[in-house]
Amino acid sequence: MQKSMGITLRTANRGRHNRTNQFIIMICNKAKVLMSAAIDGELTAKEEEELSDHLATCAQCRDEFQEAKNTKIIIQERMVRVKAPKNLIESIVRMTTVIS
Numbered sequence: 001m002q003k004s005m006g007i008t009l010r011t012a013n014r015g016r017h018n019r020t021n022q023f024i025i026m027i028c029n030k031a032k033v034l035m036s037a038a039i040d041g042e043l044t045a046k047e048e049e050e051l052s053d054h055l056a057t058c059a060q061c062r063d064e065f066q067e068a069k070n071t072k073i074i075i076q077e078r079m080v081r082v083k084a085p086k087n088l089i090e091s092i093v094r095m096t097t098v099i100s
């Protein structure tokens with residue numbers, strides 16, 4: 001793990017417009033997928049390790065993950081605090097059924 005982290009850092013510091021950079025972007029995209037799964041608590045142990053490996057080397061994803069976690073907490077708090085009236089929920093369900 002230490003060794004692979006060192007490699008990632010070194011390649012990240014190299015040129016911005018080469019294949020290496022594309023690889024890093026791909027990793028970031030994957031990290032984002034893993035992040036949303038992590039927030040839902042749906043990561044396998046291996047995926048969790050992959051994600052934390054990436055977050056250790058990528059400040060941008062680390063910030064995003066932190067923000068995503070905060071957002072999730074906020075959403076949960078709101079859901080507990082604000083309960084929509086049952087007839088409102090039913091009319092939303094009816095509307096979305098008509099639209100789709």
Ligand SMILES: [Zn+2]
Binds near residue numbers: 028031054
């Ligand atoms: Zn990243």
